[in-house]
Amino acid sequence: MKRTAPRSTLRKIIKKHKPQLRLAANADLLVHLSFLLFLHRLAEEARTNAFENKSKIIKPEHTISAAKVILKKSRG
Amino acid sequence: MASRGGGTPAASGASGPAELQLPQGPRGLSPPPPPPPRNYADHNAPRRRRNYPPHTAPRPLPALARVSREEAGGGNRWAVTGPAMADRRPRARPGLRRSGHNARAVAQTGSSVENKSKSVRSTLAKQGLGVFPDLRNGTPRLMLKRVMQNQPQVSPLAPQISNHEDTKEAHSEVPSQRVSSMGELQLPDVAPEDTSTTVFNMKKKRRKFSISEFERAAESRLPQYQAQSALDSTVMTRSLRMSVGSLLAPDTVEKRGLLRRPKTRRAVDMQAFEGRVEQNLLKSKGQNDLVDSQSASVIRTSMLTSDAEMMMNSTELFVQPLLDEESQNKLSALEPQLSDSKTSAQRSPISDADQEEARLEGLVSSVSTNQERTQRYSKSTGLDDEHVDRMSHVSPETPAKQGEEKQDHSQQSNPVAKISVTEEEVVCTAERGASAGHSEHLEKKLAEKAELQITAGHASRGETEVAPSAGKEVEEGSTGAHSSPRAEHEITRGIGAESLGRPSHAFSSFEKPEVTPVDEIDEQGDELQDQAMMLNLDSSVGEPAEDEAEQPESQEVSMKTPTFVRAPPHKLLLSAKPAKASAPSSPLKLLQPKTVPKRLRTSQKKPREPQVPRSLIKAIFRHFAKMPVTRDAFQIVEKCSERYFKQLSDDLEAYSHHAGRKTVEAADLEVLMRRQGLVTDKMPLRVLIERHLPLEYRRLLIPVAVSGNKVIPSK
16 A cells, blocks of 8 residues: 655655755655655644544644644754 | 063064953953054144245244144134233234234243144144135234234324324325335235224224224315225225324324425525635646646636626626625726736736736635746636636526526627627637626626727727737637637627627727737726726626626636736627628637647646655555545645645755755755654664665665675665
């Protein structure tokens, strides 16, 4: 179910944001890892919000509030 | 004794019974004559299987079944006395006759009396039941009898009225119910009569009394009842009806209550709907295909015309209150737009788009999103979708009105015909449709006929101007010329009769804006100002404002300036018939937009931003969330991921720059994750890699030592 990391896509994304920046050989794998962990944290937070709302489905408002927190955390 | 005893049995066993007496003669004692040989034939005969009707109670265990069968056979004969009778009696009363099922059920309680009558019952079972093996248990009448007996005992007096009412209610549903009840009871057609009589016999006093009384009351009150009574002449049906009524009374009452319950529908909230429409547009922003835009624009033009028609409709008889709020807002927003259109000198797509964007922003929030896109096509598609959504929303509101308008249109095509024709050609984009709606809107507002001719003059002037500009616009136009003839038709349809005069003026003003980019900004500017003024004056008209508001949104997308966009639709609206003049030129213009957009599309499509595939994000998020996620939540997750990548790239650049490098290394990534709080002293990066990445990637990232003093991957 889990698919391969879109390595070229990740490179293109970073290139689009920072054209002058280069990426090392396997650095995009770590980028993918960090992205996975970011989604993981986002999902957990959204899940927690949904539970708090006694909802069995993750709704956009849960996601939005989760995103606010996690994006702040992931700023580095 | 013993020997003799031993001998005699042996002797007797060897010889027949006759010989037994011989040796015992001298003794004087004769052994008791052996009992007559018993006939076990019936006992050993294969048990006959009963044909129980399918709906009857499940068959008991074979032993019990046999016992029950026998008991049932015997129950008819004997008054069964015994410990089990107490519980059996209430059921056995009807079962005394022939309710084999009751007897069977009772038998399951384990009465022991049946053992006596086994033989008799077995014979009984064999005897008469060749034809109707279930006379005791399984005939429909018996079943019905059972049903009747087991019905809740309702007092005949009190529920008379309720029964009557119930039957009244049930009358409408009686046929179906009766059918269903009949089906439930599985009564063959022949049986009912018998069962009815049986029913009456069973409960003589109560049932008869209630039925007769009920019928009397019913017939006295209900004509239906009598009508139905003609149909339901049989006693059975009547009894059934009563039973049905009493049985189904609560259901029917409930059902009727359900049926009568007014359906509460939430009134459609225009604001909410518009908001949702905008959201949809946001989602559909991604579509940048020219084809899509073209189709969308085509759709838009069609929708626009309907919108225009709607606008026209509203002015004719009454202004729709729904549109008032929005329209007024949009109307006010439109005025600045009109003035802006005046001033826009450039016909370049981007400038037009920008202008349009500026205008639209004021009107619609979604427009702001369009602004982000430099590409007109994307904007146009978004606007197209939005407009389509709006149109689709609006058009159903005024289906009837459109019919009226169509009739009016035929009358009005005339004066501006040629102008509109050329305009049609020029207007390629869906904005044209929007502007058409716009123009229609303006038409309503502006002065009437006198200006028609003036506008005709203007239109002709604008025509010529438009022609050169048309070529340019064609390049930019997202929609092909094919949309223009359609728009033309639709627009003509949408034109209201009375508003023609106004439109003419509006057209002229619209035309001017269109041509403004090309030439003669001043003239058009004046007209635009006039239009704006007119718009201000006519701000009371709700619909036009809404249409304008909608149109600007759609217009934004197209490359043309809003004025330009608006102008052609006006012309299109006005001239349906005299397409001849423009006919020859239109094909030429049709061709041009077709070729140009292709080039633009291919060139513009490529820099489509790279995105992490949506499906991947969905899969990952769903896996981590372990809960169902709504589609809207996924949209938000996508946006978050985009923002995350932006943040990430900034951070990585900072780290690598801090390290004096131009390349992002793995160390930078680790620093980033450490700062994010993912990598801690307790949780090294290696563990995270091992946990979340598949083997192939792990192998690449984590150095593994192998034999031979080798490390993979080699550094």
